[in-house]
Amino acid sequence: MRDLRVGETGTVCCLEDPEMALKLLEMGCVPGVQVRLSGRAPLGDPLMLVLGDQEYTLSVRASEAATILLKE
């Protein structure tokens, strides 16, 4: 996730941080789901992620997004 640039899409592989994972999972950020980095807040943080093909948007801090690992 760290390496994703604005506008790029990846697929969630796994979540690194167990505690953070619970929150992300509940919000629908499950392994296998497509995630697109659709934008950043003006000061670079937090990030705006668009999840899945149902197209809903989550806002997460960059440090939190970094715990989402993407498939190659």
Added chain:
Amino acid sequence: MAALAGNPAPTKVAGLPADPRPLRIALIGNPNSGKTSLFNQLTGLNQKVGNFPGVTVDRKTGVAQLTATQRAEIIDLPGTYSLYPKSLDEKVITDLLYDKAADNYPDFVVVTVDANNLRRSLLLFTQLGDLGLPAVLALNMMDVAERHGVNIDLPALERELGVPIIPMNARKGIGVAALKIVMAQRLDAPPVRFWEPDEKLLPLVRQIRYYFDLHNDYLALHYAQQYRQISFLTAEEKTHIQELTQQAGFDATAAQAAETIGRYGRINEILLETVTVVRTEKREPVSNRIDKVLTHRVGGYLIFLAILFLLFQAIFAWAQYPMDWIDQGISGLSAVIQDNFSGPLVRLLTEGVLAGLGGVLVFIPQIALLFGFLAVLEETGYMARVTFLMDKLMRPFGLSGKSVVPLISGLACAVPAIMGARVIESWKDRMITIFVTPLMSCSARIPVYTVLVALVVPDRAAWGIFNLRGVALMSLYLLGLFSALGSAWALKKLLKARERSYFIMEFPVYQWPRWKNVALTIYQKVSAFVLQAGRVIVAISVLLWVLASYGPGQQQATAEAQVRQAATARGWNSAETSRQVASARLETSYAGKFGHVLEPAIRPLGYDWKIGIALLTSFAAREVFVGTISTIYSVGQDADMGTLQQKLSAEKDANGQPFFTPARAFSLLVFYVFAMQCMSTLAVTYRETKSWKWPLAQLVYMTGLAYAAAFVVYQVLA
């Protein structure tokens, strides 16, 4: 009616006596799933909100008329993504749903589900189903889903989920009638199980289940997960569960993650059978395109500032007209009464009750506008973007983007704002937000500001476009804001974090505000203010009138006699004599005594005993200040003396100069910016932090700051 398939619910037999207790139904769903709209559709104006002036309370309840003869009590639960509470707000839900024996345990739940986000919404639904709660699924936002090409096979979905499904559009009220028909039935628990705890967890789960005599395994698993937070368990019971989980080597985090992934697996299977998506357009959704503008690097902040500016404009400029009408209306009424009647009761009515009432009613336009504005920002989904824009800016101060909404709401009233801080998951961020929110200038300070600013700041243009009074008001607000940020920063250094701070949040899709909801919010806030804060203010005004009109023993009579002697000696005219008499009587009254006791402490700030009285009474609620001074300064004066403004300007000091000099007025203004003078805020801080430490700290810190700042201002300006 397809909605009833697979659910043989016994219907009520006509002619039998009505139930001793109406149906109790809980409304539950994800945030932004249209739950509030549905609640408003079902209950209309039959809603009850909390005890504080202007509050969105833990549990909103309302009454819905389901059929001609049947009513149901509806409980509106806070929005949540799962039954594992992350914030305080969400704990209300588990407390309600875990304890079958509780008084408020619902007969069934209505789960609102966003048809566009079925996968995620069904997570919560399957958890509720597995708890064994009878449920109806309100499939909301069908219109948007259809537009987005989402096709849902309703009968198949109903079969898979085992509950009635009502497709609806809660905003427009479509489907509400059908939902009411289904709600009027007594529903059974859904027969379907979506997920079972892993074999390995079963021994632990069964031990807990049999110990507490629970009705299913899944509830027992929740006990194992959350026993620490369940309010109705005793300390011994909690220790017992703790021992059991330790023996079993239970890993709560892993178990919860496994459950969530397991549930999504099952949900995906269900959706594969029942939902097809035909994307009709490849364009980006409108909401995302709006976001490009509203969260733009530069434009985003400019728009936010413009909106804030509009907000202030509304409160200070537009609200002025209706406020003047109310003010003039009350003083006109007062004059009419005094002209035609006389006697102590009439004076009590005009100088006590009407003066106090005027101080309350004059607030209404500003409160209505402010809460209306905030409601619109919330309704459209813009508030979430503000959070997003501000997060990075707030973090150096120990606050999060989520603190912005409480801080902005603090401009209206600190009480709901502090309760709004519940959405902040991190303990430290939340405590800091609660602590500094009362420093934001709330609407109760508006009358104090308005009266004093108008008294000493000329109504003139400054730098061409600004009004000097507007600039002064803006500066007071900025002073409040910067002191809040500075205090937050200091507190950040002092407090140790208990857990990490999160910032995961869903962006609601932009939508037009539902004016009915906005109107309802305004109505609730204004009536709460008038009924609750108003009662206190009027009561204090009346008490004050009595204290200011009567004094101990014969002191007042003696003082009056002395003044009359002096008057004959110096040949004062009758107007001057009666003014001096009134002043002497007030000084020797009970209120005057209190003021005099206080005077040595406040003289360095430039205040006399009259202001001392106002400070004392406005300790309970700062808006009382205006009511108090208008009562104090109208004792003995003719009501046709006119508005409060004129009364204050007429006040002279010992040398016959106007009493309210800029130094005095600014010192008072600064005092009111900082001072903690609101019982309700202290009470809500106590309730939200569950400790006296925090409200006491707020009281001491803010009042100390106020005293120091007012001292500096007076000494520098005088």
